[in-house]
Amino acid sequence: MSAYLDHAATTPVLPEAAAVLVEHLSHPGNPSSLHASGRAARRVVEESRERLAAALGARPSEVLLTGGGTEADNLAVKGLYWARTAQDPARRRVLVSAVEHHAVLDPAFWLAEHAGAEIVLLPVDAEGRVRLDALAAELDAHATETALVSVMWANNEVGTVQPAADVVALAHAHGVPVHADAVQAVGQVPVDFAASGLDALTVSGHKVGGPGGIGALLARRELALVPVQHGGGQERGVRSGSLDVPAIAAFAVAVERAVADREATAARVGALRDDLVTRVRAAVPDAVLRGPADPADRLPANAHFTFPGCEGDSLLYLLDSAGVECSTGSACQAGVPQPSHVLLAMGVDEADARGALRFSLGRPSTTADVDALLAALPAAVQRARAAGLAGRRTAGVR
Template sequence: MKHIYLDHAASTPIHPEVAEAMMTVMKEQFGNASSVHFFGRTAKRLVNGARDLIASKVGCRPDELVFTSGGTESDNLALFGTAAAFKEKGRHIITTSIEHHAVLHSCERLEKDGYEVTYLPVDRYGQVHPEQVREAIRPDTILVSLMYGNNEVGTIQPIAEIGQITKERGIIFHVDAVQALGSIPISCRELPVDLMSFSSHKINGPQGVGALYVRKELVLEPIQYGGLQERKRRAGTENMAGIAGFAKAVEIMDAEREARNRHEEALREQLLLGLNSAISAERYHVNGHPTAHLPHIINISFPECDTETMLMNLDMEGIAASSGSACTSGSLEPSHVLEAMNLPQHLLRSAIRFSFGLGNTSQEIEQTTQKIGTILDRLRKRN
């Protein structure tokens, strides 16, 4: 059976050139970048070269990038680091109800530590509006944190407009750009943001490495200790092979972004047209914003079939999709994102996320729509 992978929002296959770059490092580099001898200096040059490349592609200074173990750590460092650094100024944080759990669970922990968190609602498309942020700001607000593009429905938030509000009020603005990095051109110096989270394995890089943009001169308390790495902001020996792979993935992403976006939008359109043909438009519903969305993510409800049943049947047909975030896909609970969008129960409990990426073809999408039609027809006959 040929397997079809439509879960790139969870994790992406490593690009061959990325794997090659990492293998070279693993074979030839073994020094510690903190050591002062030849091997250490060689390692340091590799890490700094990767930092320079990534910084040039996301529009920031190299010394504004902190390498981490991935998006979750980047989000944690942004939230806990800011909360600790600015606790004397205030203890109020603003986020939204559709954030990744790396942010939501961090906020819950901060609430236990005496901070107050406002969870902004979203509209039926999964968007928060700038005026909501403005109205939620209080004299003791120190941080606003929200994601650029949603990982479950793909909806893009008005980052520039919200950032302008936080900038005017002198409030730290953190953006989780983990899903957006490969799809939206990003310039940290042009956007009114103070912190931005990135992850390698969403853009055909290795798992276990990411970065946090920290605006120059912003005070940020570290959340782990034991060394002076990353300008004292993140202790720990650098993951050289991972960082080299991350840099190569960013380089490829930057060169191929427009072509990939066109390809993924074409796959998205083909999926919808194929469903219209296989099952008719009345038998499915697209969740998320109709235009302001990431090209590689589409969330679709099939009211005739609950999520678990559809996923199980797709898997039996060799097709990998998901119910939402990979961090919660083992849960039978409905998506907190779709619940926040106030979807009716028949749509909430039948939603499937398809996400496209490297290697996906139009033939795979055609096969997927046909299989969905077969699955729904088979279930209808049983009932």
């Protein structure tokens, strides 16, 4: 029996999205061309843009199509920073939560190294929730020096849903724009761009049953953004590059379906997640569930544990050899021999943080997947602990 429990890294393409993708792969036409094939391609793009906007509570003109979530995050962070500093050179502070995905953190630190930005990492509590008091204090003291705030809608590792509305209220009271990476949130919790009050929001295709290499930045029409890449000036003049018509069409279908089915899928997957949590705790009593204690404050598909005395990588490989696929955290950081920055920001000590595993469910997940995990987990933990103990003895660590 095998199980795929890494849907937060990527999830299978929905059959209807795959069908649309294949259909449009055989159609010629660049949507920037003026002939009939080009106009047909442009029609597909604009109809898809309208579908994305309707599903996400945005206007079509606010949907900027990108090559994925990472590009959208870069455009938001860098584009907003450069636009704001061009208007007022004093606005060099960039406020980001300490648990952001590296697609936000790395552009922010790049700006610090190359563009004179001052990065402020907003602390989080033990459940991974951004501390609003710290944000308020920063804004009260430095609002006129702040370019932007970026706080993700929901954390990709421990599943914590952030208080987006409160973040927006605090920042907007000082005239500071807010971006949120909502890559993990769409299809799991309600996401409505207009209602959120956000100035920019990132979504990605392959997290919701669409293809990889496609995403979008929702950005208010009045929001000034400086392009990160230059060329033909497609997408409101701030994102150049020929548009991938088949991927865009499939992306729209996947987002539309994920949003339409969200309530039913979240209820089913959330119940499955709760069963997984209960059974893991019973099988490995000292395993520690990280993130919010209240399931309502966590993404329904997420269960994140640390296993004392284990290395997460060892556990991952042992489970993988038993046919169970999961993650130690963000797939973008897989293979990096460092404890999760998310867990460290939450106050987890380094030794415990190294023993992390994330189990993430998706639309195809079933009880059989949980059964497969529990059939393999106790022996994997025992072997990982034995290997860790032997390694410490060899190193002379008591």
